[in-house]
Amino acid sequence: MKASAPKPKWSDVSAISSTTKSYWAQWDSLLIQDGVLCRKWANGRGDSCHLQMVVPKAKVPDVLQLYHSGCSGGHLGVKRTLLKIRERFYWVHCRDDVEDWCRKCTSCAAVKGPQIRSRSALKLYNIGAPWERIAIDVAGPFPESESGNKYFMVVIDYFTKWPEVFAIPNQEASTIADKLVHEVFCRFGVPLEIHSDQGRNFESQIFQETCRVMGTQKTRTTSYHPQSDGMVERFNQTLERYLAKVVEKRQRDWDRHIQPFLLSYRSAVHESTSVTPAFANFGRELRLPADLITGIPPDAPRSITDYANDLRNKMNDIYEHVRQSGQQTSEKMKTRYDRKMNNKGFDEGSLVWLHNPARSKGKSSKLQAKWDGP
Known part of the structure; x- marks a missing residue:
């Protein structure tokens, strides 16, 4: 210019x-x-x-x-x-x-992180009988209730979807192990497997020793992957939303509303089993307070022998129905999940970014991926 x-x-x-x-x-x-x-x-x-x-x-x-x-x-x-x-x-x-x-x-x-993340096919894990495998989790802390509770502990049976919830003052391993043994194992029997996240209370020596003495196997979720314990995580969300609707303004009575909620949840049809948790667990529906008001007639009386035989056959039919419904639901979930599968994994020597906010306070560290085997 x-x-x-x-x-x-x-x-x-x-x-x-x-x-x-x-x-x-x-x-x-x-x-x-x-x-x-x-x-x-x-x-x-x-x-x-x-x-x-x-x-x-x-x-x-x-x-x-x-x-x-x-x-x-x-x-x-x-x-x-x-x-x-x-x-x-x-x-x-x-x-x-x-x-x-x-x-x-x-x-x-x-x-x-990468925009397209590795995603493999969904692995199915279905259970064939009640109380063979249970999930356990602790939610909180919440405002301290009048009874001194700050947390609630959730235990759910994978087969029947029957939930047990206990308000506890702390989440120490001894408190959780005591509730699990006296309130769950002594009522429903010892399960073959217990599944939980990698919380310190579940990985502690006290909890591990309790599982060893009772003869049950302990499994855990993958780190930073709560989807592998999605059943109990979803239940926690449902329970917390309910408590937010019914607690008083000071929020000191939340633990008193847990058991009435469980009555409603156990008597509601579960989407994955197509029956209520109570029906899958006991072979009968729970009598609700509203049934007393509306006058639902009781079942006709029968002899003890006829009742026992009918109950045995009925429970076998229920278990078969739950197994089929659970398998169908699992296959639908797998079909939806696998639509985004890309089978893009890592090779030995690849650079990967690991992000751990709890340890690095928001900073990321670059590590080289190395492992043995495929």
């Missing part, structure tokens, strides 16, 4: 780079101010116009570093970074360079 005041002819720039041709096409919008090449830029509404500094290609990384990675940028996304830069600077292919810089920013990638 210093060399020639009028706009150069096309024949003068036809053999030059496409970047130069782009600036040649905007000749009327370019000017030199204080020895710096600038570009006049009007906003989308056309009611204001200001100058943008034209950035040489060698200085583009410096601008991107300042307005994305630096304190002036805050590691914001492509759109906000691009608008911030366009208010001040211009160069050809500005958008492409901003997108590429944000995509390759290691700090952003470490926090956000």
Whole structure:
């Protein structure tokens, strides 16, 4: 622009780079101010116009570093970074360079992780009889109740979906083991398996020794993967929503509403079994307070022998129905889950980003994946 005041002819720039041709096409919008090449830029509404500094290609990384990675940028996304830069600077292919810089920013990638995560096929684990496998979890802390309780402990049978909930003052391993033995094992028998998350109370020596003495096997969820204990997690959400609706303003009576809720839950049809937890567990429905008001007639009396035989046959039919319904529900869940399966795993030596907020306080660490076997 210093060399020639009028706009150069096309024949003068036809053999030059496409970047130069782009600036040649905007000749009327370019000017030199204080020895710096600038570009006049009007906003989308056309009611204001200001100058943008034209950035040489060698200085583009410096601008991107300042307005994305630096304190002036805050590691914001492509759109906000691009608008911030366009208010001040211009160069050809500005958008492409901003997108590429944000995509390759290691700090952003470490926090956000990959957009497409590895997802393999869903593994099914169905149970064939009541109280063979149970799930256990502790929720809280909640406001201390008048009875001194701050947590509730949940135990659910995988087959019948029968829940047991106990309000407890603390979540120590001794408290949980005592409730489990005296309130669950002594009433329903010792299960073959107990499934829980990796809480310190469930991984403690006291709890492990309790399982060993009782002869039950202990399994655990994968770290940071609560889906592997989804049944009890979903029940916790349902119970907490109910308590939020019925507790008093001071929230000191929440533990008194647990058992009435269990009566309602145990007498409601469960989606996965198509029967109520009470019917799957006892072979009969629970008599509800509303039944006494509406006058539901009791069953006709029968002899003890006929009742025992009918109950045995009835329970066998119930168990078969629950097994079939559970299998059908599991297959539907697997079909929905496997739709997003990509079978994209890791090879030995691949770089993976591990994010542990509890240990690294929001910082990510890059580790090299190594393991034996496939």
